[in-house]
Amino acid sequence: MAVKIGPSVNDCVTNFSANTGIKCHNTWRKKCPPQEQAFLLTFLALKKVRRLAGRDPPVLLLISERNVKTTAQIFNIPKTQRIPAMPEPLQFLAMPNAAVDEADVLILPIPLERTISFKPGTADAPAAILETTGQLEFYEEDAGWSPFKHMKLSVLPGFADDSSLTDAELHASLTRHVASFPAENLFIGIGGEHSLTPSLVEARMPEPGTVLFLDAHGDMRTSYEGSSYSHACPVTRLLSQGHKIIMAGIRSVYESEVELVEKEPCITLFLDWDLQGKGQWESFLQKVNSLQGPVYLSIDMDVFNPAVVPGVGTPQPGGFSWYQVIEVLESLFSKKQIDLRGVDVVELVPEQSRVSEMTAAKLLLKIISFWGCANGFNQKPETGSQMQVEYE
Ligand SMILES: [Mn+2]
Numbered sequence: 001m002a003v004k005i006g007p008s009v010n011d012c013v014t015n016f017s018a019n020t021g022i023k024c025h026n027t028w029r030k031k032c033p034p035q036e037q038a039f040l041l042t043f044l045a046l047k048k049v050r051r052l053a054g055r056d057p058p059v060l061l062l063i064s065e066r067n068v069k070t071t072a073q074i075f076n077i078p079k080t081q082r083i084p085a086m087p088e089p090l091q092f093l094a095m096p097n098a099a100v101d102e103a104d105v106l107i108l109p110i111p112l113e114r115t116i117s118f119k120p121g122t123a124d125a126p127a128a129i130l131e132t133t134g135q136l137e138f139y140e141e142d143a144g145w146s147p148f149k150h151m152k153l154s155v156l157p158g159f160a161d162d163s164s165l166t167d168a169e170l171h172a173s174l175t176r177h178v179a180s181f182p183a184e185n186l187f188i189g190i191g192g193e194h195s196l197t198p199s200l201v202e203a204r205m206p207e208p209g210t211v212l213f214l215d216a217h218g219d220m221r222t223s224y225e226g227s228s229y230s231h232a233c234p235v236t237r238l239l240s241q242g243h244k245i246i247m248a249g250i251r252s253v254y255e256s257e258v259e260l261v262e263k264e265p266c267i268t269l270f271l272d273w274d275l276q277g278k279g280q281w282e283s284f285l286q287k288v289n290s291l292q293g294p295v296y297l298s299i300d301m302d303v304f305n306p307a308v309v310p311g312v313g314t315p316q317p318g319g320f321s322w323y324q325v326i327e328v329l330e331s332l333f334s335k336k337q338i339d340l341r342g343v344d345v346v347e348l349v350p351e352q353s354r355v356s357e358m359t360a361a362k363l364l365l366k367i368i369s370f371w372g373c374a375n376g377f378n379q380k381p382e383t384g385s386q387m388q389v390e391y392e
Contacts, residue, residue: 086109086111086126086127086158086160087127088157088158089155089157090109090126090127090130090131090155090157090158091130091133091134091155092105092107092130092133092153092155092364093133093134093136093138093148093153093365093385093386093389094133094134094389095148095153095385095386095388095389096385096388096389097153097154097155097385098152098153098154098385099154100154100156100181100182101182102152102154103152103153103154103182103185104151104152104153104185104186104372104377104384105151105152105153105154105185105186105188105368105372106153106154106156106181106182106185106186106187106188107130107153107154107155107156107188107189107190107364108156108158108159108178108181108187108188108189108190109126109127109130109155109156109157109158109159109190109192110126110158110159110174110189110190110191110192110196110344111123111124111125111126111127111158111159111160111161111191111192112159112161112170112174112191112192112193112195112196113161113192113193114161114167114170114193114195114227114229115167115193115195115224115225115227115229115230115231115232116193116231116313116314117224117225117230117231117232117313117314118313118314119312119313119314119315119349120313120349121311121313121349121350122191122192122193122313122346122347122348122349123161123192124349124350125190125191125192125347125348125349125350125357125360126158126190126191126192127158128348128350128354128357129190129345129348129357129360129361129364130155130190130361131357132354132357132358132360132361133361133364133365135358135361136361136362136365138386140365140366140369142326142330142366142369142370143369143370143372143373143378145369145372145373145378146386147365147368147369147372147377147378147384148384148385148386148387149382149384149386149387150372150377150378150380150381150382150383150384151368151372151377151380151384151385152383152384152385153368153384153385156181159174159177167195167227167228167229168229170229171195171196171198171199171229172199174196174199174200174203175199175200175202175203176203177203178199178200178203178204179203179204183204183341186340186343186367186368186371186372187200187204187341187342187343188342188343188344188345188364188367188368189342189343189344189345189346190344190345190346190360190364191344191345191346191347191348192346193231193313193346193347194215194219194231194234194298194300194346194347195229195230195231195233195234196344196346197211197213197234197238197298197344197346198234198237198238198241200296200342200344201238201241201243201296201298201341201342202241204296204341204342205243205294205296205341205342207294208241208242208243208244209243209244209293209294209295209296209341210243210244210245210246210291210292210293210294210295210296211238211243211244211245211246211295211296211297211298212246212248212288212291212295212296212297212298212328212332213234213235213238213245213246213247213248213298213300214247214248214249214297214298214299214300214303214320214325214328215247215249215250215298215300215302215303216249216250216251216252216272216300216302216303216314216315216316216318216319217232217250217252217253217300217302217314217316218235218247218250218252218253218254218257218261219231219232219233219234219235219300220233220235220236220253220257220260220261221233221236221257222236231313231347234298235247235267239264239266239267243266243296244266244267244268245266245267245268246268246270246287246288246291247267247268247269247270248269248270248272248275248284248303248328249270249272249275249303249319249320250269250270250271250272251271251272251273251316251317251318251319252316268287270284270287272318272319272320273318276318281324284328285327285328285331286331288328288331288332289331289332289334289335291332291335291338293339294339294341295332295338295339295340295341296340296341296342296343297332297340297342297343297344297367298343298344298346299325299343299344299345299346299363300312300346300347301345301346301347301348301356301359301360302314302315302316302319302347303319303320303325304319304320304321304322304325304359305317305318305319305320305321306319308320308321308322308355308359309348309355309356309359309360310351310353310355310356311348311349311350311351311355311356311357312347312348312349312356313347313349314347322359325363326366329366329367329370330370332370333370333371333373333374334374335374338371338374340371343367345360345363345364348360
């Protein structure tokens with residue numbers, strides 16, 4: 001199926017409606033120019049094809065990202081819910097997956113992409129990041145050990161989106177899914193869009209705790225483009241779950257988010273420009289180091305400077321360097337026996353250089369290594385996942 005977006009757009013719209021039975025509502029006709037109508041009709045047709053075929057047809061290429069966004073915004077139509085093909089089984093460091101109830105580290109790929117607002121592609125991130133982990137060394141040089149000589153890891157089958165579910169139903173099902181796994185391990189969700197964080201937190205940290213939230217954006221909207229489950233809203237949902245939130249790296253907020261931070265005692269905000277230029281870096285690290293009780297770590301990859309991680313859905317200038325993020329992790333894990341309930345790495349969009357995927361892959365290895373050391377796995381016998389792999 002194709003819709004020609006050409007000079008005679010009016011004809012194109014009329015012909016398209018006649019051929020497909022999909023019509024532009026009168027109010028849409030008044031509200032938007034013919035070009036927009038044509039894009040909208042294409043979008044509606046694609047939704048129909050997707051429903052019938054269960055996948056995106058290649059004609060999706062005809063629509064520019066900007067116009068999908070515009071039409072969706074004007075008419076409050078849910079944007080593409082992409083369900084990518086995920087090769088199974090996915091692996092970390094190309095190691096065989098351990099049995100789930102024996103795993104010290106559980107990784108759940110969550111290729112969720114429903115409410116993104118700028119660059120698409122985050123649904124492809126879990127598979128791309130995991131594939132890139134095959135290029136990492138087993139040895140982790142900061143803590144100075146090979147974590148998987150001593151630890152077992154399992155990559156779970158990906159949590160597939162189901163376009164027949166509403167946002168609320170999908171997120172409830174994600175929470176139930178995550179709650180079904182053993183809890184005495186390091187749990188890592190690889191997104192996918194940032195809306196998944198509260199759904200994981202609800203499963204892994206049902207009692208009030210602290211969420212360390214690294215992000216370029218405030219993410220505090222109560223609703224965005226018609227959904228309170230948007231990737232722009234996770235902080236609001238975390239607050240309603242009763243958690244404290246420490247946010248850092250933030251460099252894009254809108255007015256009412258600033259007002260919310262000022263009156264909300266549960267949010268501690270370290271703006272990027274305060275951390276980078278006004279000497280708050282050390283006090284931020286101290287805050288991270290002094291966290292008490294259950295903690296959850298959410299890393300939106302756009303917290304990094306775009307020169308370090310260019311592949312994100314909504315890039316922002318400024319942001320953390322690689323070594324700054326390592327310092328944050330070192331502060332978090334320098335306490336023995338940290339009660340870390342879970343981690344997620346979200347919002348990455350795979351890109352041609354693959355530097356972004358490599359950065360995310362290595363970030364996961366660092367988190368696993370530091371957590372393993374903090375929990376004494378380096379003292380345990382060498383019966384980990386790596387011991388089943390031929391290498392060198
Ligand atoms: Mn975010």
